[in-house]
Amino acid sequence: MWNRGMLNLTGIQEDEVLGHVYDELPGDWPDLLLETAAQSTFESISEIAIKSKPRELQLIAYRVRLKDFGSACVVHLHDMSRRKQHTDRYIHQQRMESLGRLAGGIAHDFNNILTIIRGNALVLRNDESLSDKQRSVSESVIKATQKGAAMINRLLTFSKPQPFTPYPLDIANLVDETMSLVSHADWERIQVETEMEPDLPSVKGDANRLSQVLVNLFVNARDAMPEGGTLSVVVQRRNFLTPSELPQAGVDPGTYLLIAVSDTGVGIPRDVQDRIFEPFFTTKSTGKGTGLGLPNVHSIVKQHGGWVDLESSDGEGSTFTVYLPAAPED
Ligand SMILES: Nc1ncnc2c1ncn2[C@@H]1O[C@H](COP(=O)(O)OP(=O)(O)OP(=O)(O)O)[C@@H](O)[C@H]1O
Ligand SMILES: [Mg+2]
Known part of the structure; x- marks a missing residue:
């Protein structure tokens, strides 16, 4: 038998397989079956292109002995591309999480430093003995700390998302x-x-x-x-x-x-x-x-x-x- 899953994964129709001897089968099948016959069980994960576009498929094959039928070969094909996609995404997510933790740590310490700079610049700006030039310098320090604080806010949004009421x-x-x-x-x-x-x-x-x-x-x-x-x-x-x-x-x-x-x-x-x-x-x-x-x-x-x-x-x-x-x- 040759089920619909086999047709979907390989693009090979049932009538191209059933009733044929193994070396008439399309693509890599003759070799795969020979290997199974030699080893009694056979497992591989590889890019198999039979008639459809190449896909990563897991192939498990083994020989069985069936009553009234004699020796038979069972072949399972399992589409690995979805699983691979999920694994890739999972690795990506983990990477993002560790980058997030790193950025969150830096943001936190950096925020403390910024608070000190800003506090001191504010004290300085309020000193009446400052010249105009000195006052304008302290203004630009304060402006820069504001920009820094806004950036840290964005950093914290993704590294330490705060709970919200939906x-x-x-x-x-x-x-x-x-x-x-x-x-x-x-x-x-x-x-x-x-x-x-x-x-x-x-x-x-x-x-x-x-x-x-x-x-x-x-x-x-x-x-x-x-x-x-x-x-x-x-x-x-x-x-x-x-x-x-x-x-x-x-x-x-x-x-x-x-x-x-x-x-x-x-x-x-x-x-x-x-x-x-x-x-x-x-x-x-x-x-x-x-x-x-x-x-x-x-x-x-x-x-x-x-x-x-x-x-x-x-x-x-x-x-x-x-x-x-x-x-x-x-
Ligand atoms: N619609 C888009 N078309 C082309 N490239 C994009 C598009 N959206 C994002 N990018 C690319 O992704 C990068 C990262 O985007 P992201 O929004 O995270 O940062 P940014 O826009 O560079 O800076 P920020 O959003 O912090 O001002 C961009 O620099 C750009 O190269
Ligand atoms: Mg952007």
Whole structure:
């Protein structure tokens, strides 16, 4: 027999196998079967390309003796590519967590130092015997500590996410509000399109943090289109009924809201894609980007029980898709 799973994994039809002697079988099968016959059990994990595109498959084969049938060979094929994807993501998550801990430790100690600098600069500024020049120097020290404090806040957002009280939110509304907040400066050449599915379920979460997620994605999209272009936002409902339909490990099946933010900008090359969620990874010039936007996006979305997907290729724009679990409907 040759079941549907074999057909799906190998692309070989039942009638190409049944009733044929082993050396008439397509691809690597004759060799695999010979090896099984020689060893009585055989196991390998390898890239097997039979008729479908090459995939990492685990192959387990063994000989059995069946009553009324004689000697038979049983072959199991197991698709490893999904598992590999999950393992890759898991390793990536661990890396992010350790980077987060490291950044959190630095932020904490650095914050103490900043507080001292700022406190002393404030004392200095209030000294009436200061010359104008000295006062202006102390002003700029204070300004720099403010910038530093803002940066540390962003660092702490992803390294030590604070708990929040979730409220039911209308995401379509949040998208509109956030868009009108950001799309003022430098947006002349950007065309904005939004497409919201009607009757969307709400999401339980923190409006400020989710708005921060959107700001980061919108601003990144704008930055990716220096010559202008189209920024489109699509909000839809998506059902993942079983764990196997979920593209992400560690999240629950159910209804999700998908927010896809696409631009027609410069795109992200493959090797850069692996790094963009890391803290401090930026391709922007010093002073323009700190590389803390996407780590925050990742951390906030994860805190809401969702995940982020990215699709992009060099020169062809990017789509960041955020999935958030829908609140149960009453
Ligand atoms: N839509 C996009 N198109 C092309 N590249 C992108 C896009 N979004 C992010 N990137 C790349 O990912 C990098 C990291 O993005 P991230 O938002 O974390 O930091 P940043 O934008 O550089 O700085 P910050 O957000 O802290 O001001 C960017 O420097 C850019 O190279
Ligand atoms: Mg950014």
